[in-house]
Amino acid sequence: MSTSDGSAAIxxxxxxxxxxxxxxxxAGTIFEWYDFFIYGTLAALIGAAFFPSGNETLQLLxxxxxxxxxxxxxxxxxxxxxxxxxxxGRKYTFLVTVTLMGIATAGVGLVPGAASIGIVAPIIVIGLRILQGLALGGEYGGAAIYVAEHxxxxxxxxxxxxxxxxxxGGFVLSIIVVIACRTLIPAxxxxxxxxxxxxxxxLALLAISLWMRLKLSESPVFQAMKSAGETSANPFVESLTYPGNKRRIFVALFGVAGVLTVIWYTAFFYGLSFLRGPMRMNEELTETIMLIAGLISMSFYILVGRWSDQVGRKKPIIIGAIATLVLLFPIFWGMGALSNPGLAQSARQAPVVVSGSDCHYDPFASKQQTQCGRLLADLTSLGVSYTVGDPYGDARLMIARxxxxxxxxxxxxRKAALQSALEAKGYDFAKQTPPLLNLVGIVALLCVLGMLSALTYGSVAALLTEMFPARIRxxxxxxxxxxxxxxxxxxxPLISGYIVASTGNAYSGLWYCWVVMAFGLIVAWWGIPGGPPRDFDERDGDATPVSATSP
Incomplete structure (x- = not known):
């Protein structure tokens, strides 16, 4: 086997x-993403501990x-x-990233709450999140390249x-740990x-990950480049100046990363927030559903990766992007109908209309400036859809006209009185436990989202490795x-949550994913190489078919 850029034989x-x-x-990737996702899985409790606010929506935002x-x-x-x-080298770099991630994550668990140390608490948490972000920025590329070059x-x-x-797997592990802790520790x-x-x-996961990764040797491609003296003197500068690389980076940014990331976070994080937020499903039940769907979905990524070795990297991504544009809203409409059918029925039979001058809602304000805005804030925190009516006169509310x-x-x-008025019109604010058949349907729809994510993500590590020269890969x-x-x-999650809070529509946040996906589809169609998988060839700055470099 030779290196993908034509350097010494290895x-x-x-x-x-x-x-x-x-x-x-x-395993290292699972542990590192577990560290990152546990923050989102426990969002409500973290908000209460570090970001307390009189505005529940603001706290979550x-x-x-x-x-x-x-x-x-x-x-x-x-x-x-x-x-x-x-x-x-690849090996020692991602040893550093996983260590940094593990220490920063454990640090979040040790920070006293805002009730004890005030504003210092969220400042420290944000600092630890920054360290996590830095670590994660080095993890994926290292792990993906390391496997690809072997x-x-x-x-x-x-x-x-x-x-x-x-x-x-990191997302699934975070849910497993949370469910286990909820089971073993009183509420x-x-x-x-x-x-x-x-x-x-x-910290325990860090120890396991380090033990496993220390047993590895350096990437054979990097070893060959190093022995031949072909490593880059300044990879960052060369990445921006290498012939054709600006175009490849643009395609990788919008046509690959942009496409895969919005459907991934919509499938798993938006789905989790949607079910236990506006749809009011029982939290433990929601986590169990997401766990089952996540476990099933993991196999889809492997199937798509294997399929891409036969049909190329472009086809699955294009199919996944088109399918997402077509199916995204219907999937969430279906999950809403299955998880809380009474909510949709109440919204149809008893629509809520809020009227009044200067009637708008600022999700980032701890207290709304107008009475009309306070009504909108109450409705948002209750997860009730509304429309804004006559923009004149005093604030007023109508339910079913x-x-x-x-x-x-x-x-x-006010909020308690509003909730009572809504309940009198048929709204149910109790935690929902849908029947078994509905739960099966929700899992099936989440698995469809998982498949859409797998189509746009399953082949990406191989694609990105093949798009760039090894010396600056x-x-x-x-x-x-x-x-x-x-x-x-x-x-x-932040942008979609803001859109939902501002519009009063639990589905409006999906438009962010849809728009980014639509633009990414255009870029992917234009820029991702078609045909069979192709290795990067240093000699002509482009790609050559894999068969030309296969053993």
Whole structure:
């Protein structure tokens, strides 16, 4: 086997070595993404501990803002660790990233709450999220490249698909740990301190990951480049100046990372928030459903990766993007109807209309400035859809065309009175436990979302590895991937939550995913190489068919 850029010949790893590479890289990826996702899985409790506010919607948005901050620093981590990975090696770079992630995650579990140390608490948590984002910016590129550079070209999509499945595995592991902790720790104790246990568990996962990764050797491609003196002196600069790389980075950013990341976070995080938020499903039941769907969906990524070795990397991504545009809203409409059928029926039979001058809702305000805005805030926190009517006169509320008298100046009792008025019109605010058949339907729809994610993600590690020259591969693929995943995907819960809060429509946040996906589809169709899988060839700055470099 030769390197993908035509450098010195290298020995092919044995089957045993490749199995160890896949197992260690995948386990490390699961643990590292577990560390990152546990924050989102426990969003409500983290909000109460570190971002307390009189506005429940604002409290949750602040949690998602902290979630987004970690993602916002992923590109910086990609630049830093991409530089180290291309200069010093793949193995030791992602040893550093997993260590940094484990320590930062455990730190969140040790920070005193805002009730004890005030504003210092959220500041420390945001600082730890930044460290997590930096670490994650170096993790994916390292793990994906490490596996890809060990894999035979004709099996590269299959072998690297385990890295994609491991990202879902991190989400699944976070839910398993949370469910286990909820089972073993009484509910009041879990809300008070037990939620910290999943964060502290990351130290044990870190020890296992380090033990496995220390058993690995350096990537054979990097070893060959280093022995031939062909490593890059400045991978970041060369990534921006290498012939044709700007175009490839643009395609990787919007046509690959942008496409995969918005459907991934919509499928798993938006789906989780949607079911236990506006649809009011029982939290433990929601987590169990997401666990089942996640476990099933992990296999889809491996199937798609293997399929891409036969049909190429472009076809699955294009199919997945088109299917997402067609199916996204119907899937969520279906989940809404199955999880809380009474809510949709109540909204149809007893629509809510709020009227009044200056009637708008600011989700980031701790208290709304107008009485009409306070009504909208109450409806949003209750998960009730509404429309804004006549923009003149005093604030007023109508349910099923009947006026409702409320003491709008009574901040303490207004929401309770509003809830009573809605319940009198048929709205049910109890936690929902749908019948078994409905639960099966919800799992099936979540699995469809998982398949859409797998189509756009399953072949990506192989695709990005093949798009860029080996000497700057770590930097060139990590930077666009983490800009796309960090900003387009990481801000999805925050942006979608803001849209839902501003419109009063539980489904309106999906438009963010739809628009990003539509633009990404155009870029992917234009820029991703078609045909069979292709290796990058340093000699002409383009790609050559895998068969030309296969053993």
């Amino acid at each position: 020995a092919s790893p044995s089957d045993k070595e490749i199995r160890l590479v896949i197992a260690a890289s995948s 602040l949690v998602w803002a902290g979630f987004a901050v970690g993602f916002g620093f992923r590109p910086l981590g990609a630049i830093l660790f991409g530089f180290l990975g291309d200069r010093l 894999a035979p070209p004709e099996k590269r999509g299959f072998y690297t698909s385990f890295i994609q499945a491991s990202v879902v 009041d104790d879990f809300a008070a301190w037990g939620w910290r246990v999943p964060f502290l568990l990351s 009947d006026p409702v008298a409320l003491d709008l100046a009574d901040d303490a009792g 770590y930097s060139s693929m990590s930077i666009p991937y983490h800009i796309g995943a960090g900003y387009l995907g990481g801000f999805l």
